[in-house]
Amino acid sequence: MVSEYLQYLGVLGLVLIALGWIPETWEIIKKKKNNLNFKFNLLYAVGSLSLLLYAIYIKDIIFILLNGFAFLMSGIGLIYKFKNLRKLIS
Numbered sequence: 338m339v340s341e342y343l344q345y346l347g348v349l350g351l352v353l354i355a356l357g358w359i360p361e362t363w364e365i366i367k368k369k370k371n372n373l374n375f376k377f378n379l380l381y382a383v384g385s386l387s388l389l390l391y392a393i394y395i396k397d398i399i400f401i402l403l404n405g406f407a408f409l410m411s412g413i414g415l416i417y418k419f420k421n422l423r424k425l426i427s
Contacts, residue, residue, distance in 0.1 A: 347399040354403060358410040371417040378418060382411040 365371045371378065385408035392400035 344399070351399055351403045351406075355406050358407065362410045362413050365414050365417050369417060370421055371414045373414055373418070375418055378411055378414050382408060382415055385411055 361373075365373075385404045389401065389404035389408055392404055
């Protein structure tokens, strides 16, 4: 019984974290500019990818979804960050 409630708590955490990333990523896409700190964005992407791989290994669907989504959102931010860096260099 407690296990079931904890799983719902995990899903709630997944949804809340996703809801936090969606507006930020939408702003990045809309403005075509990433204002997040590059080091933060890079560390977050690498950390999310690492946790995603571990979650796949332990077969935890909530953490697979959470870290897959987090990696996707931070990856989008990194793509825009690199695009802006290329424009500055050119």
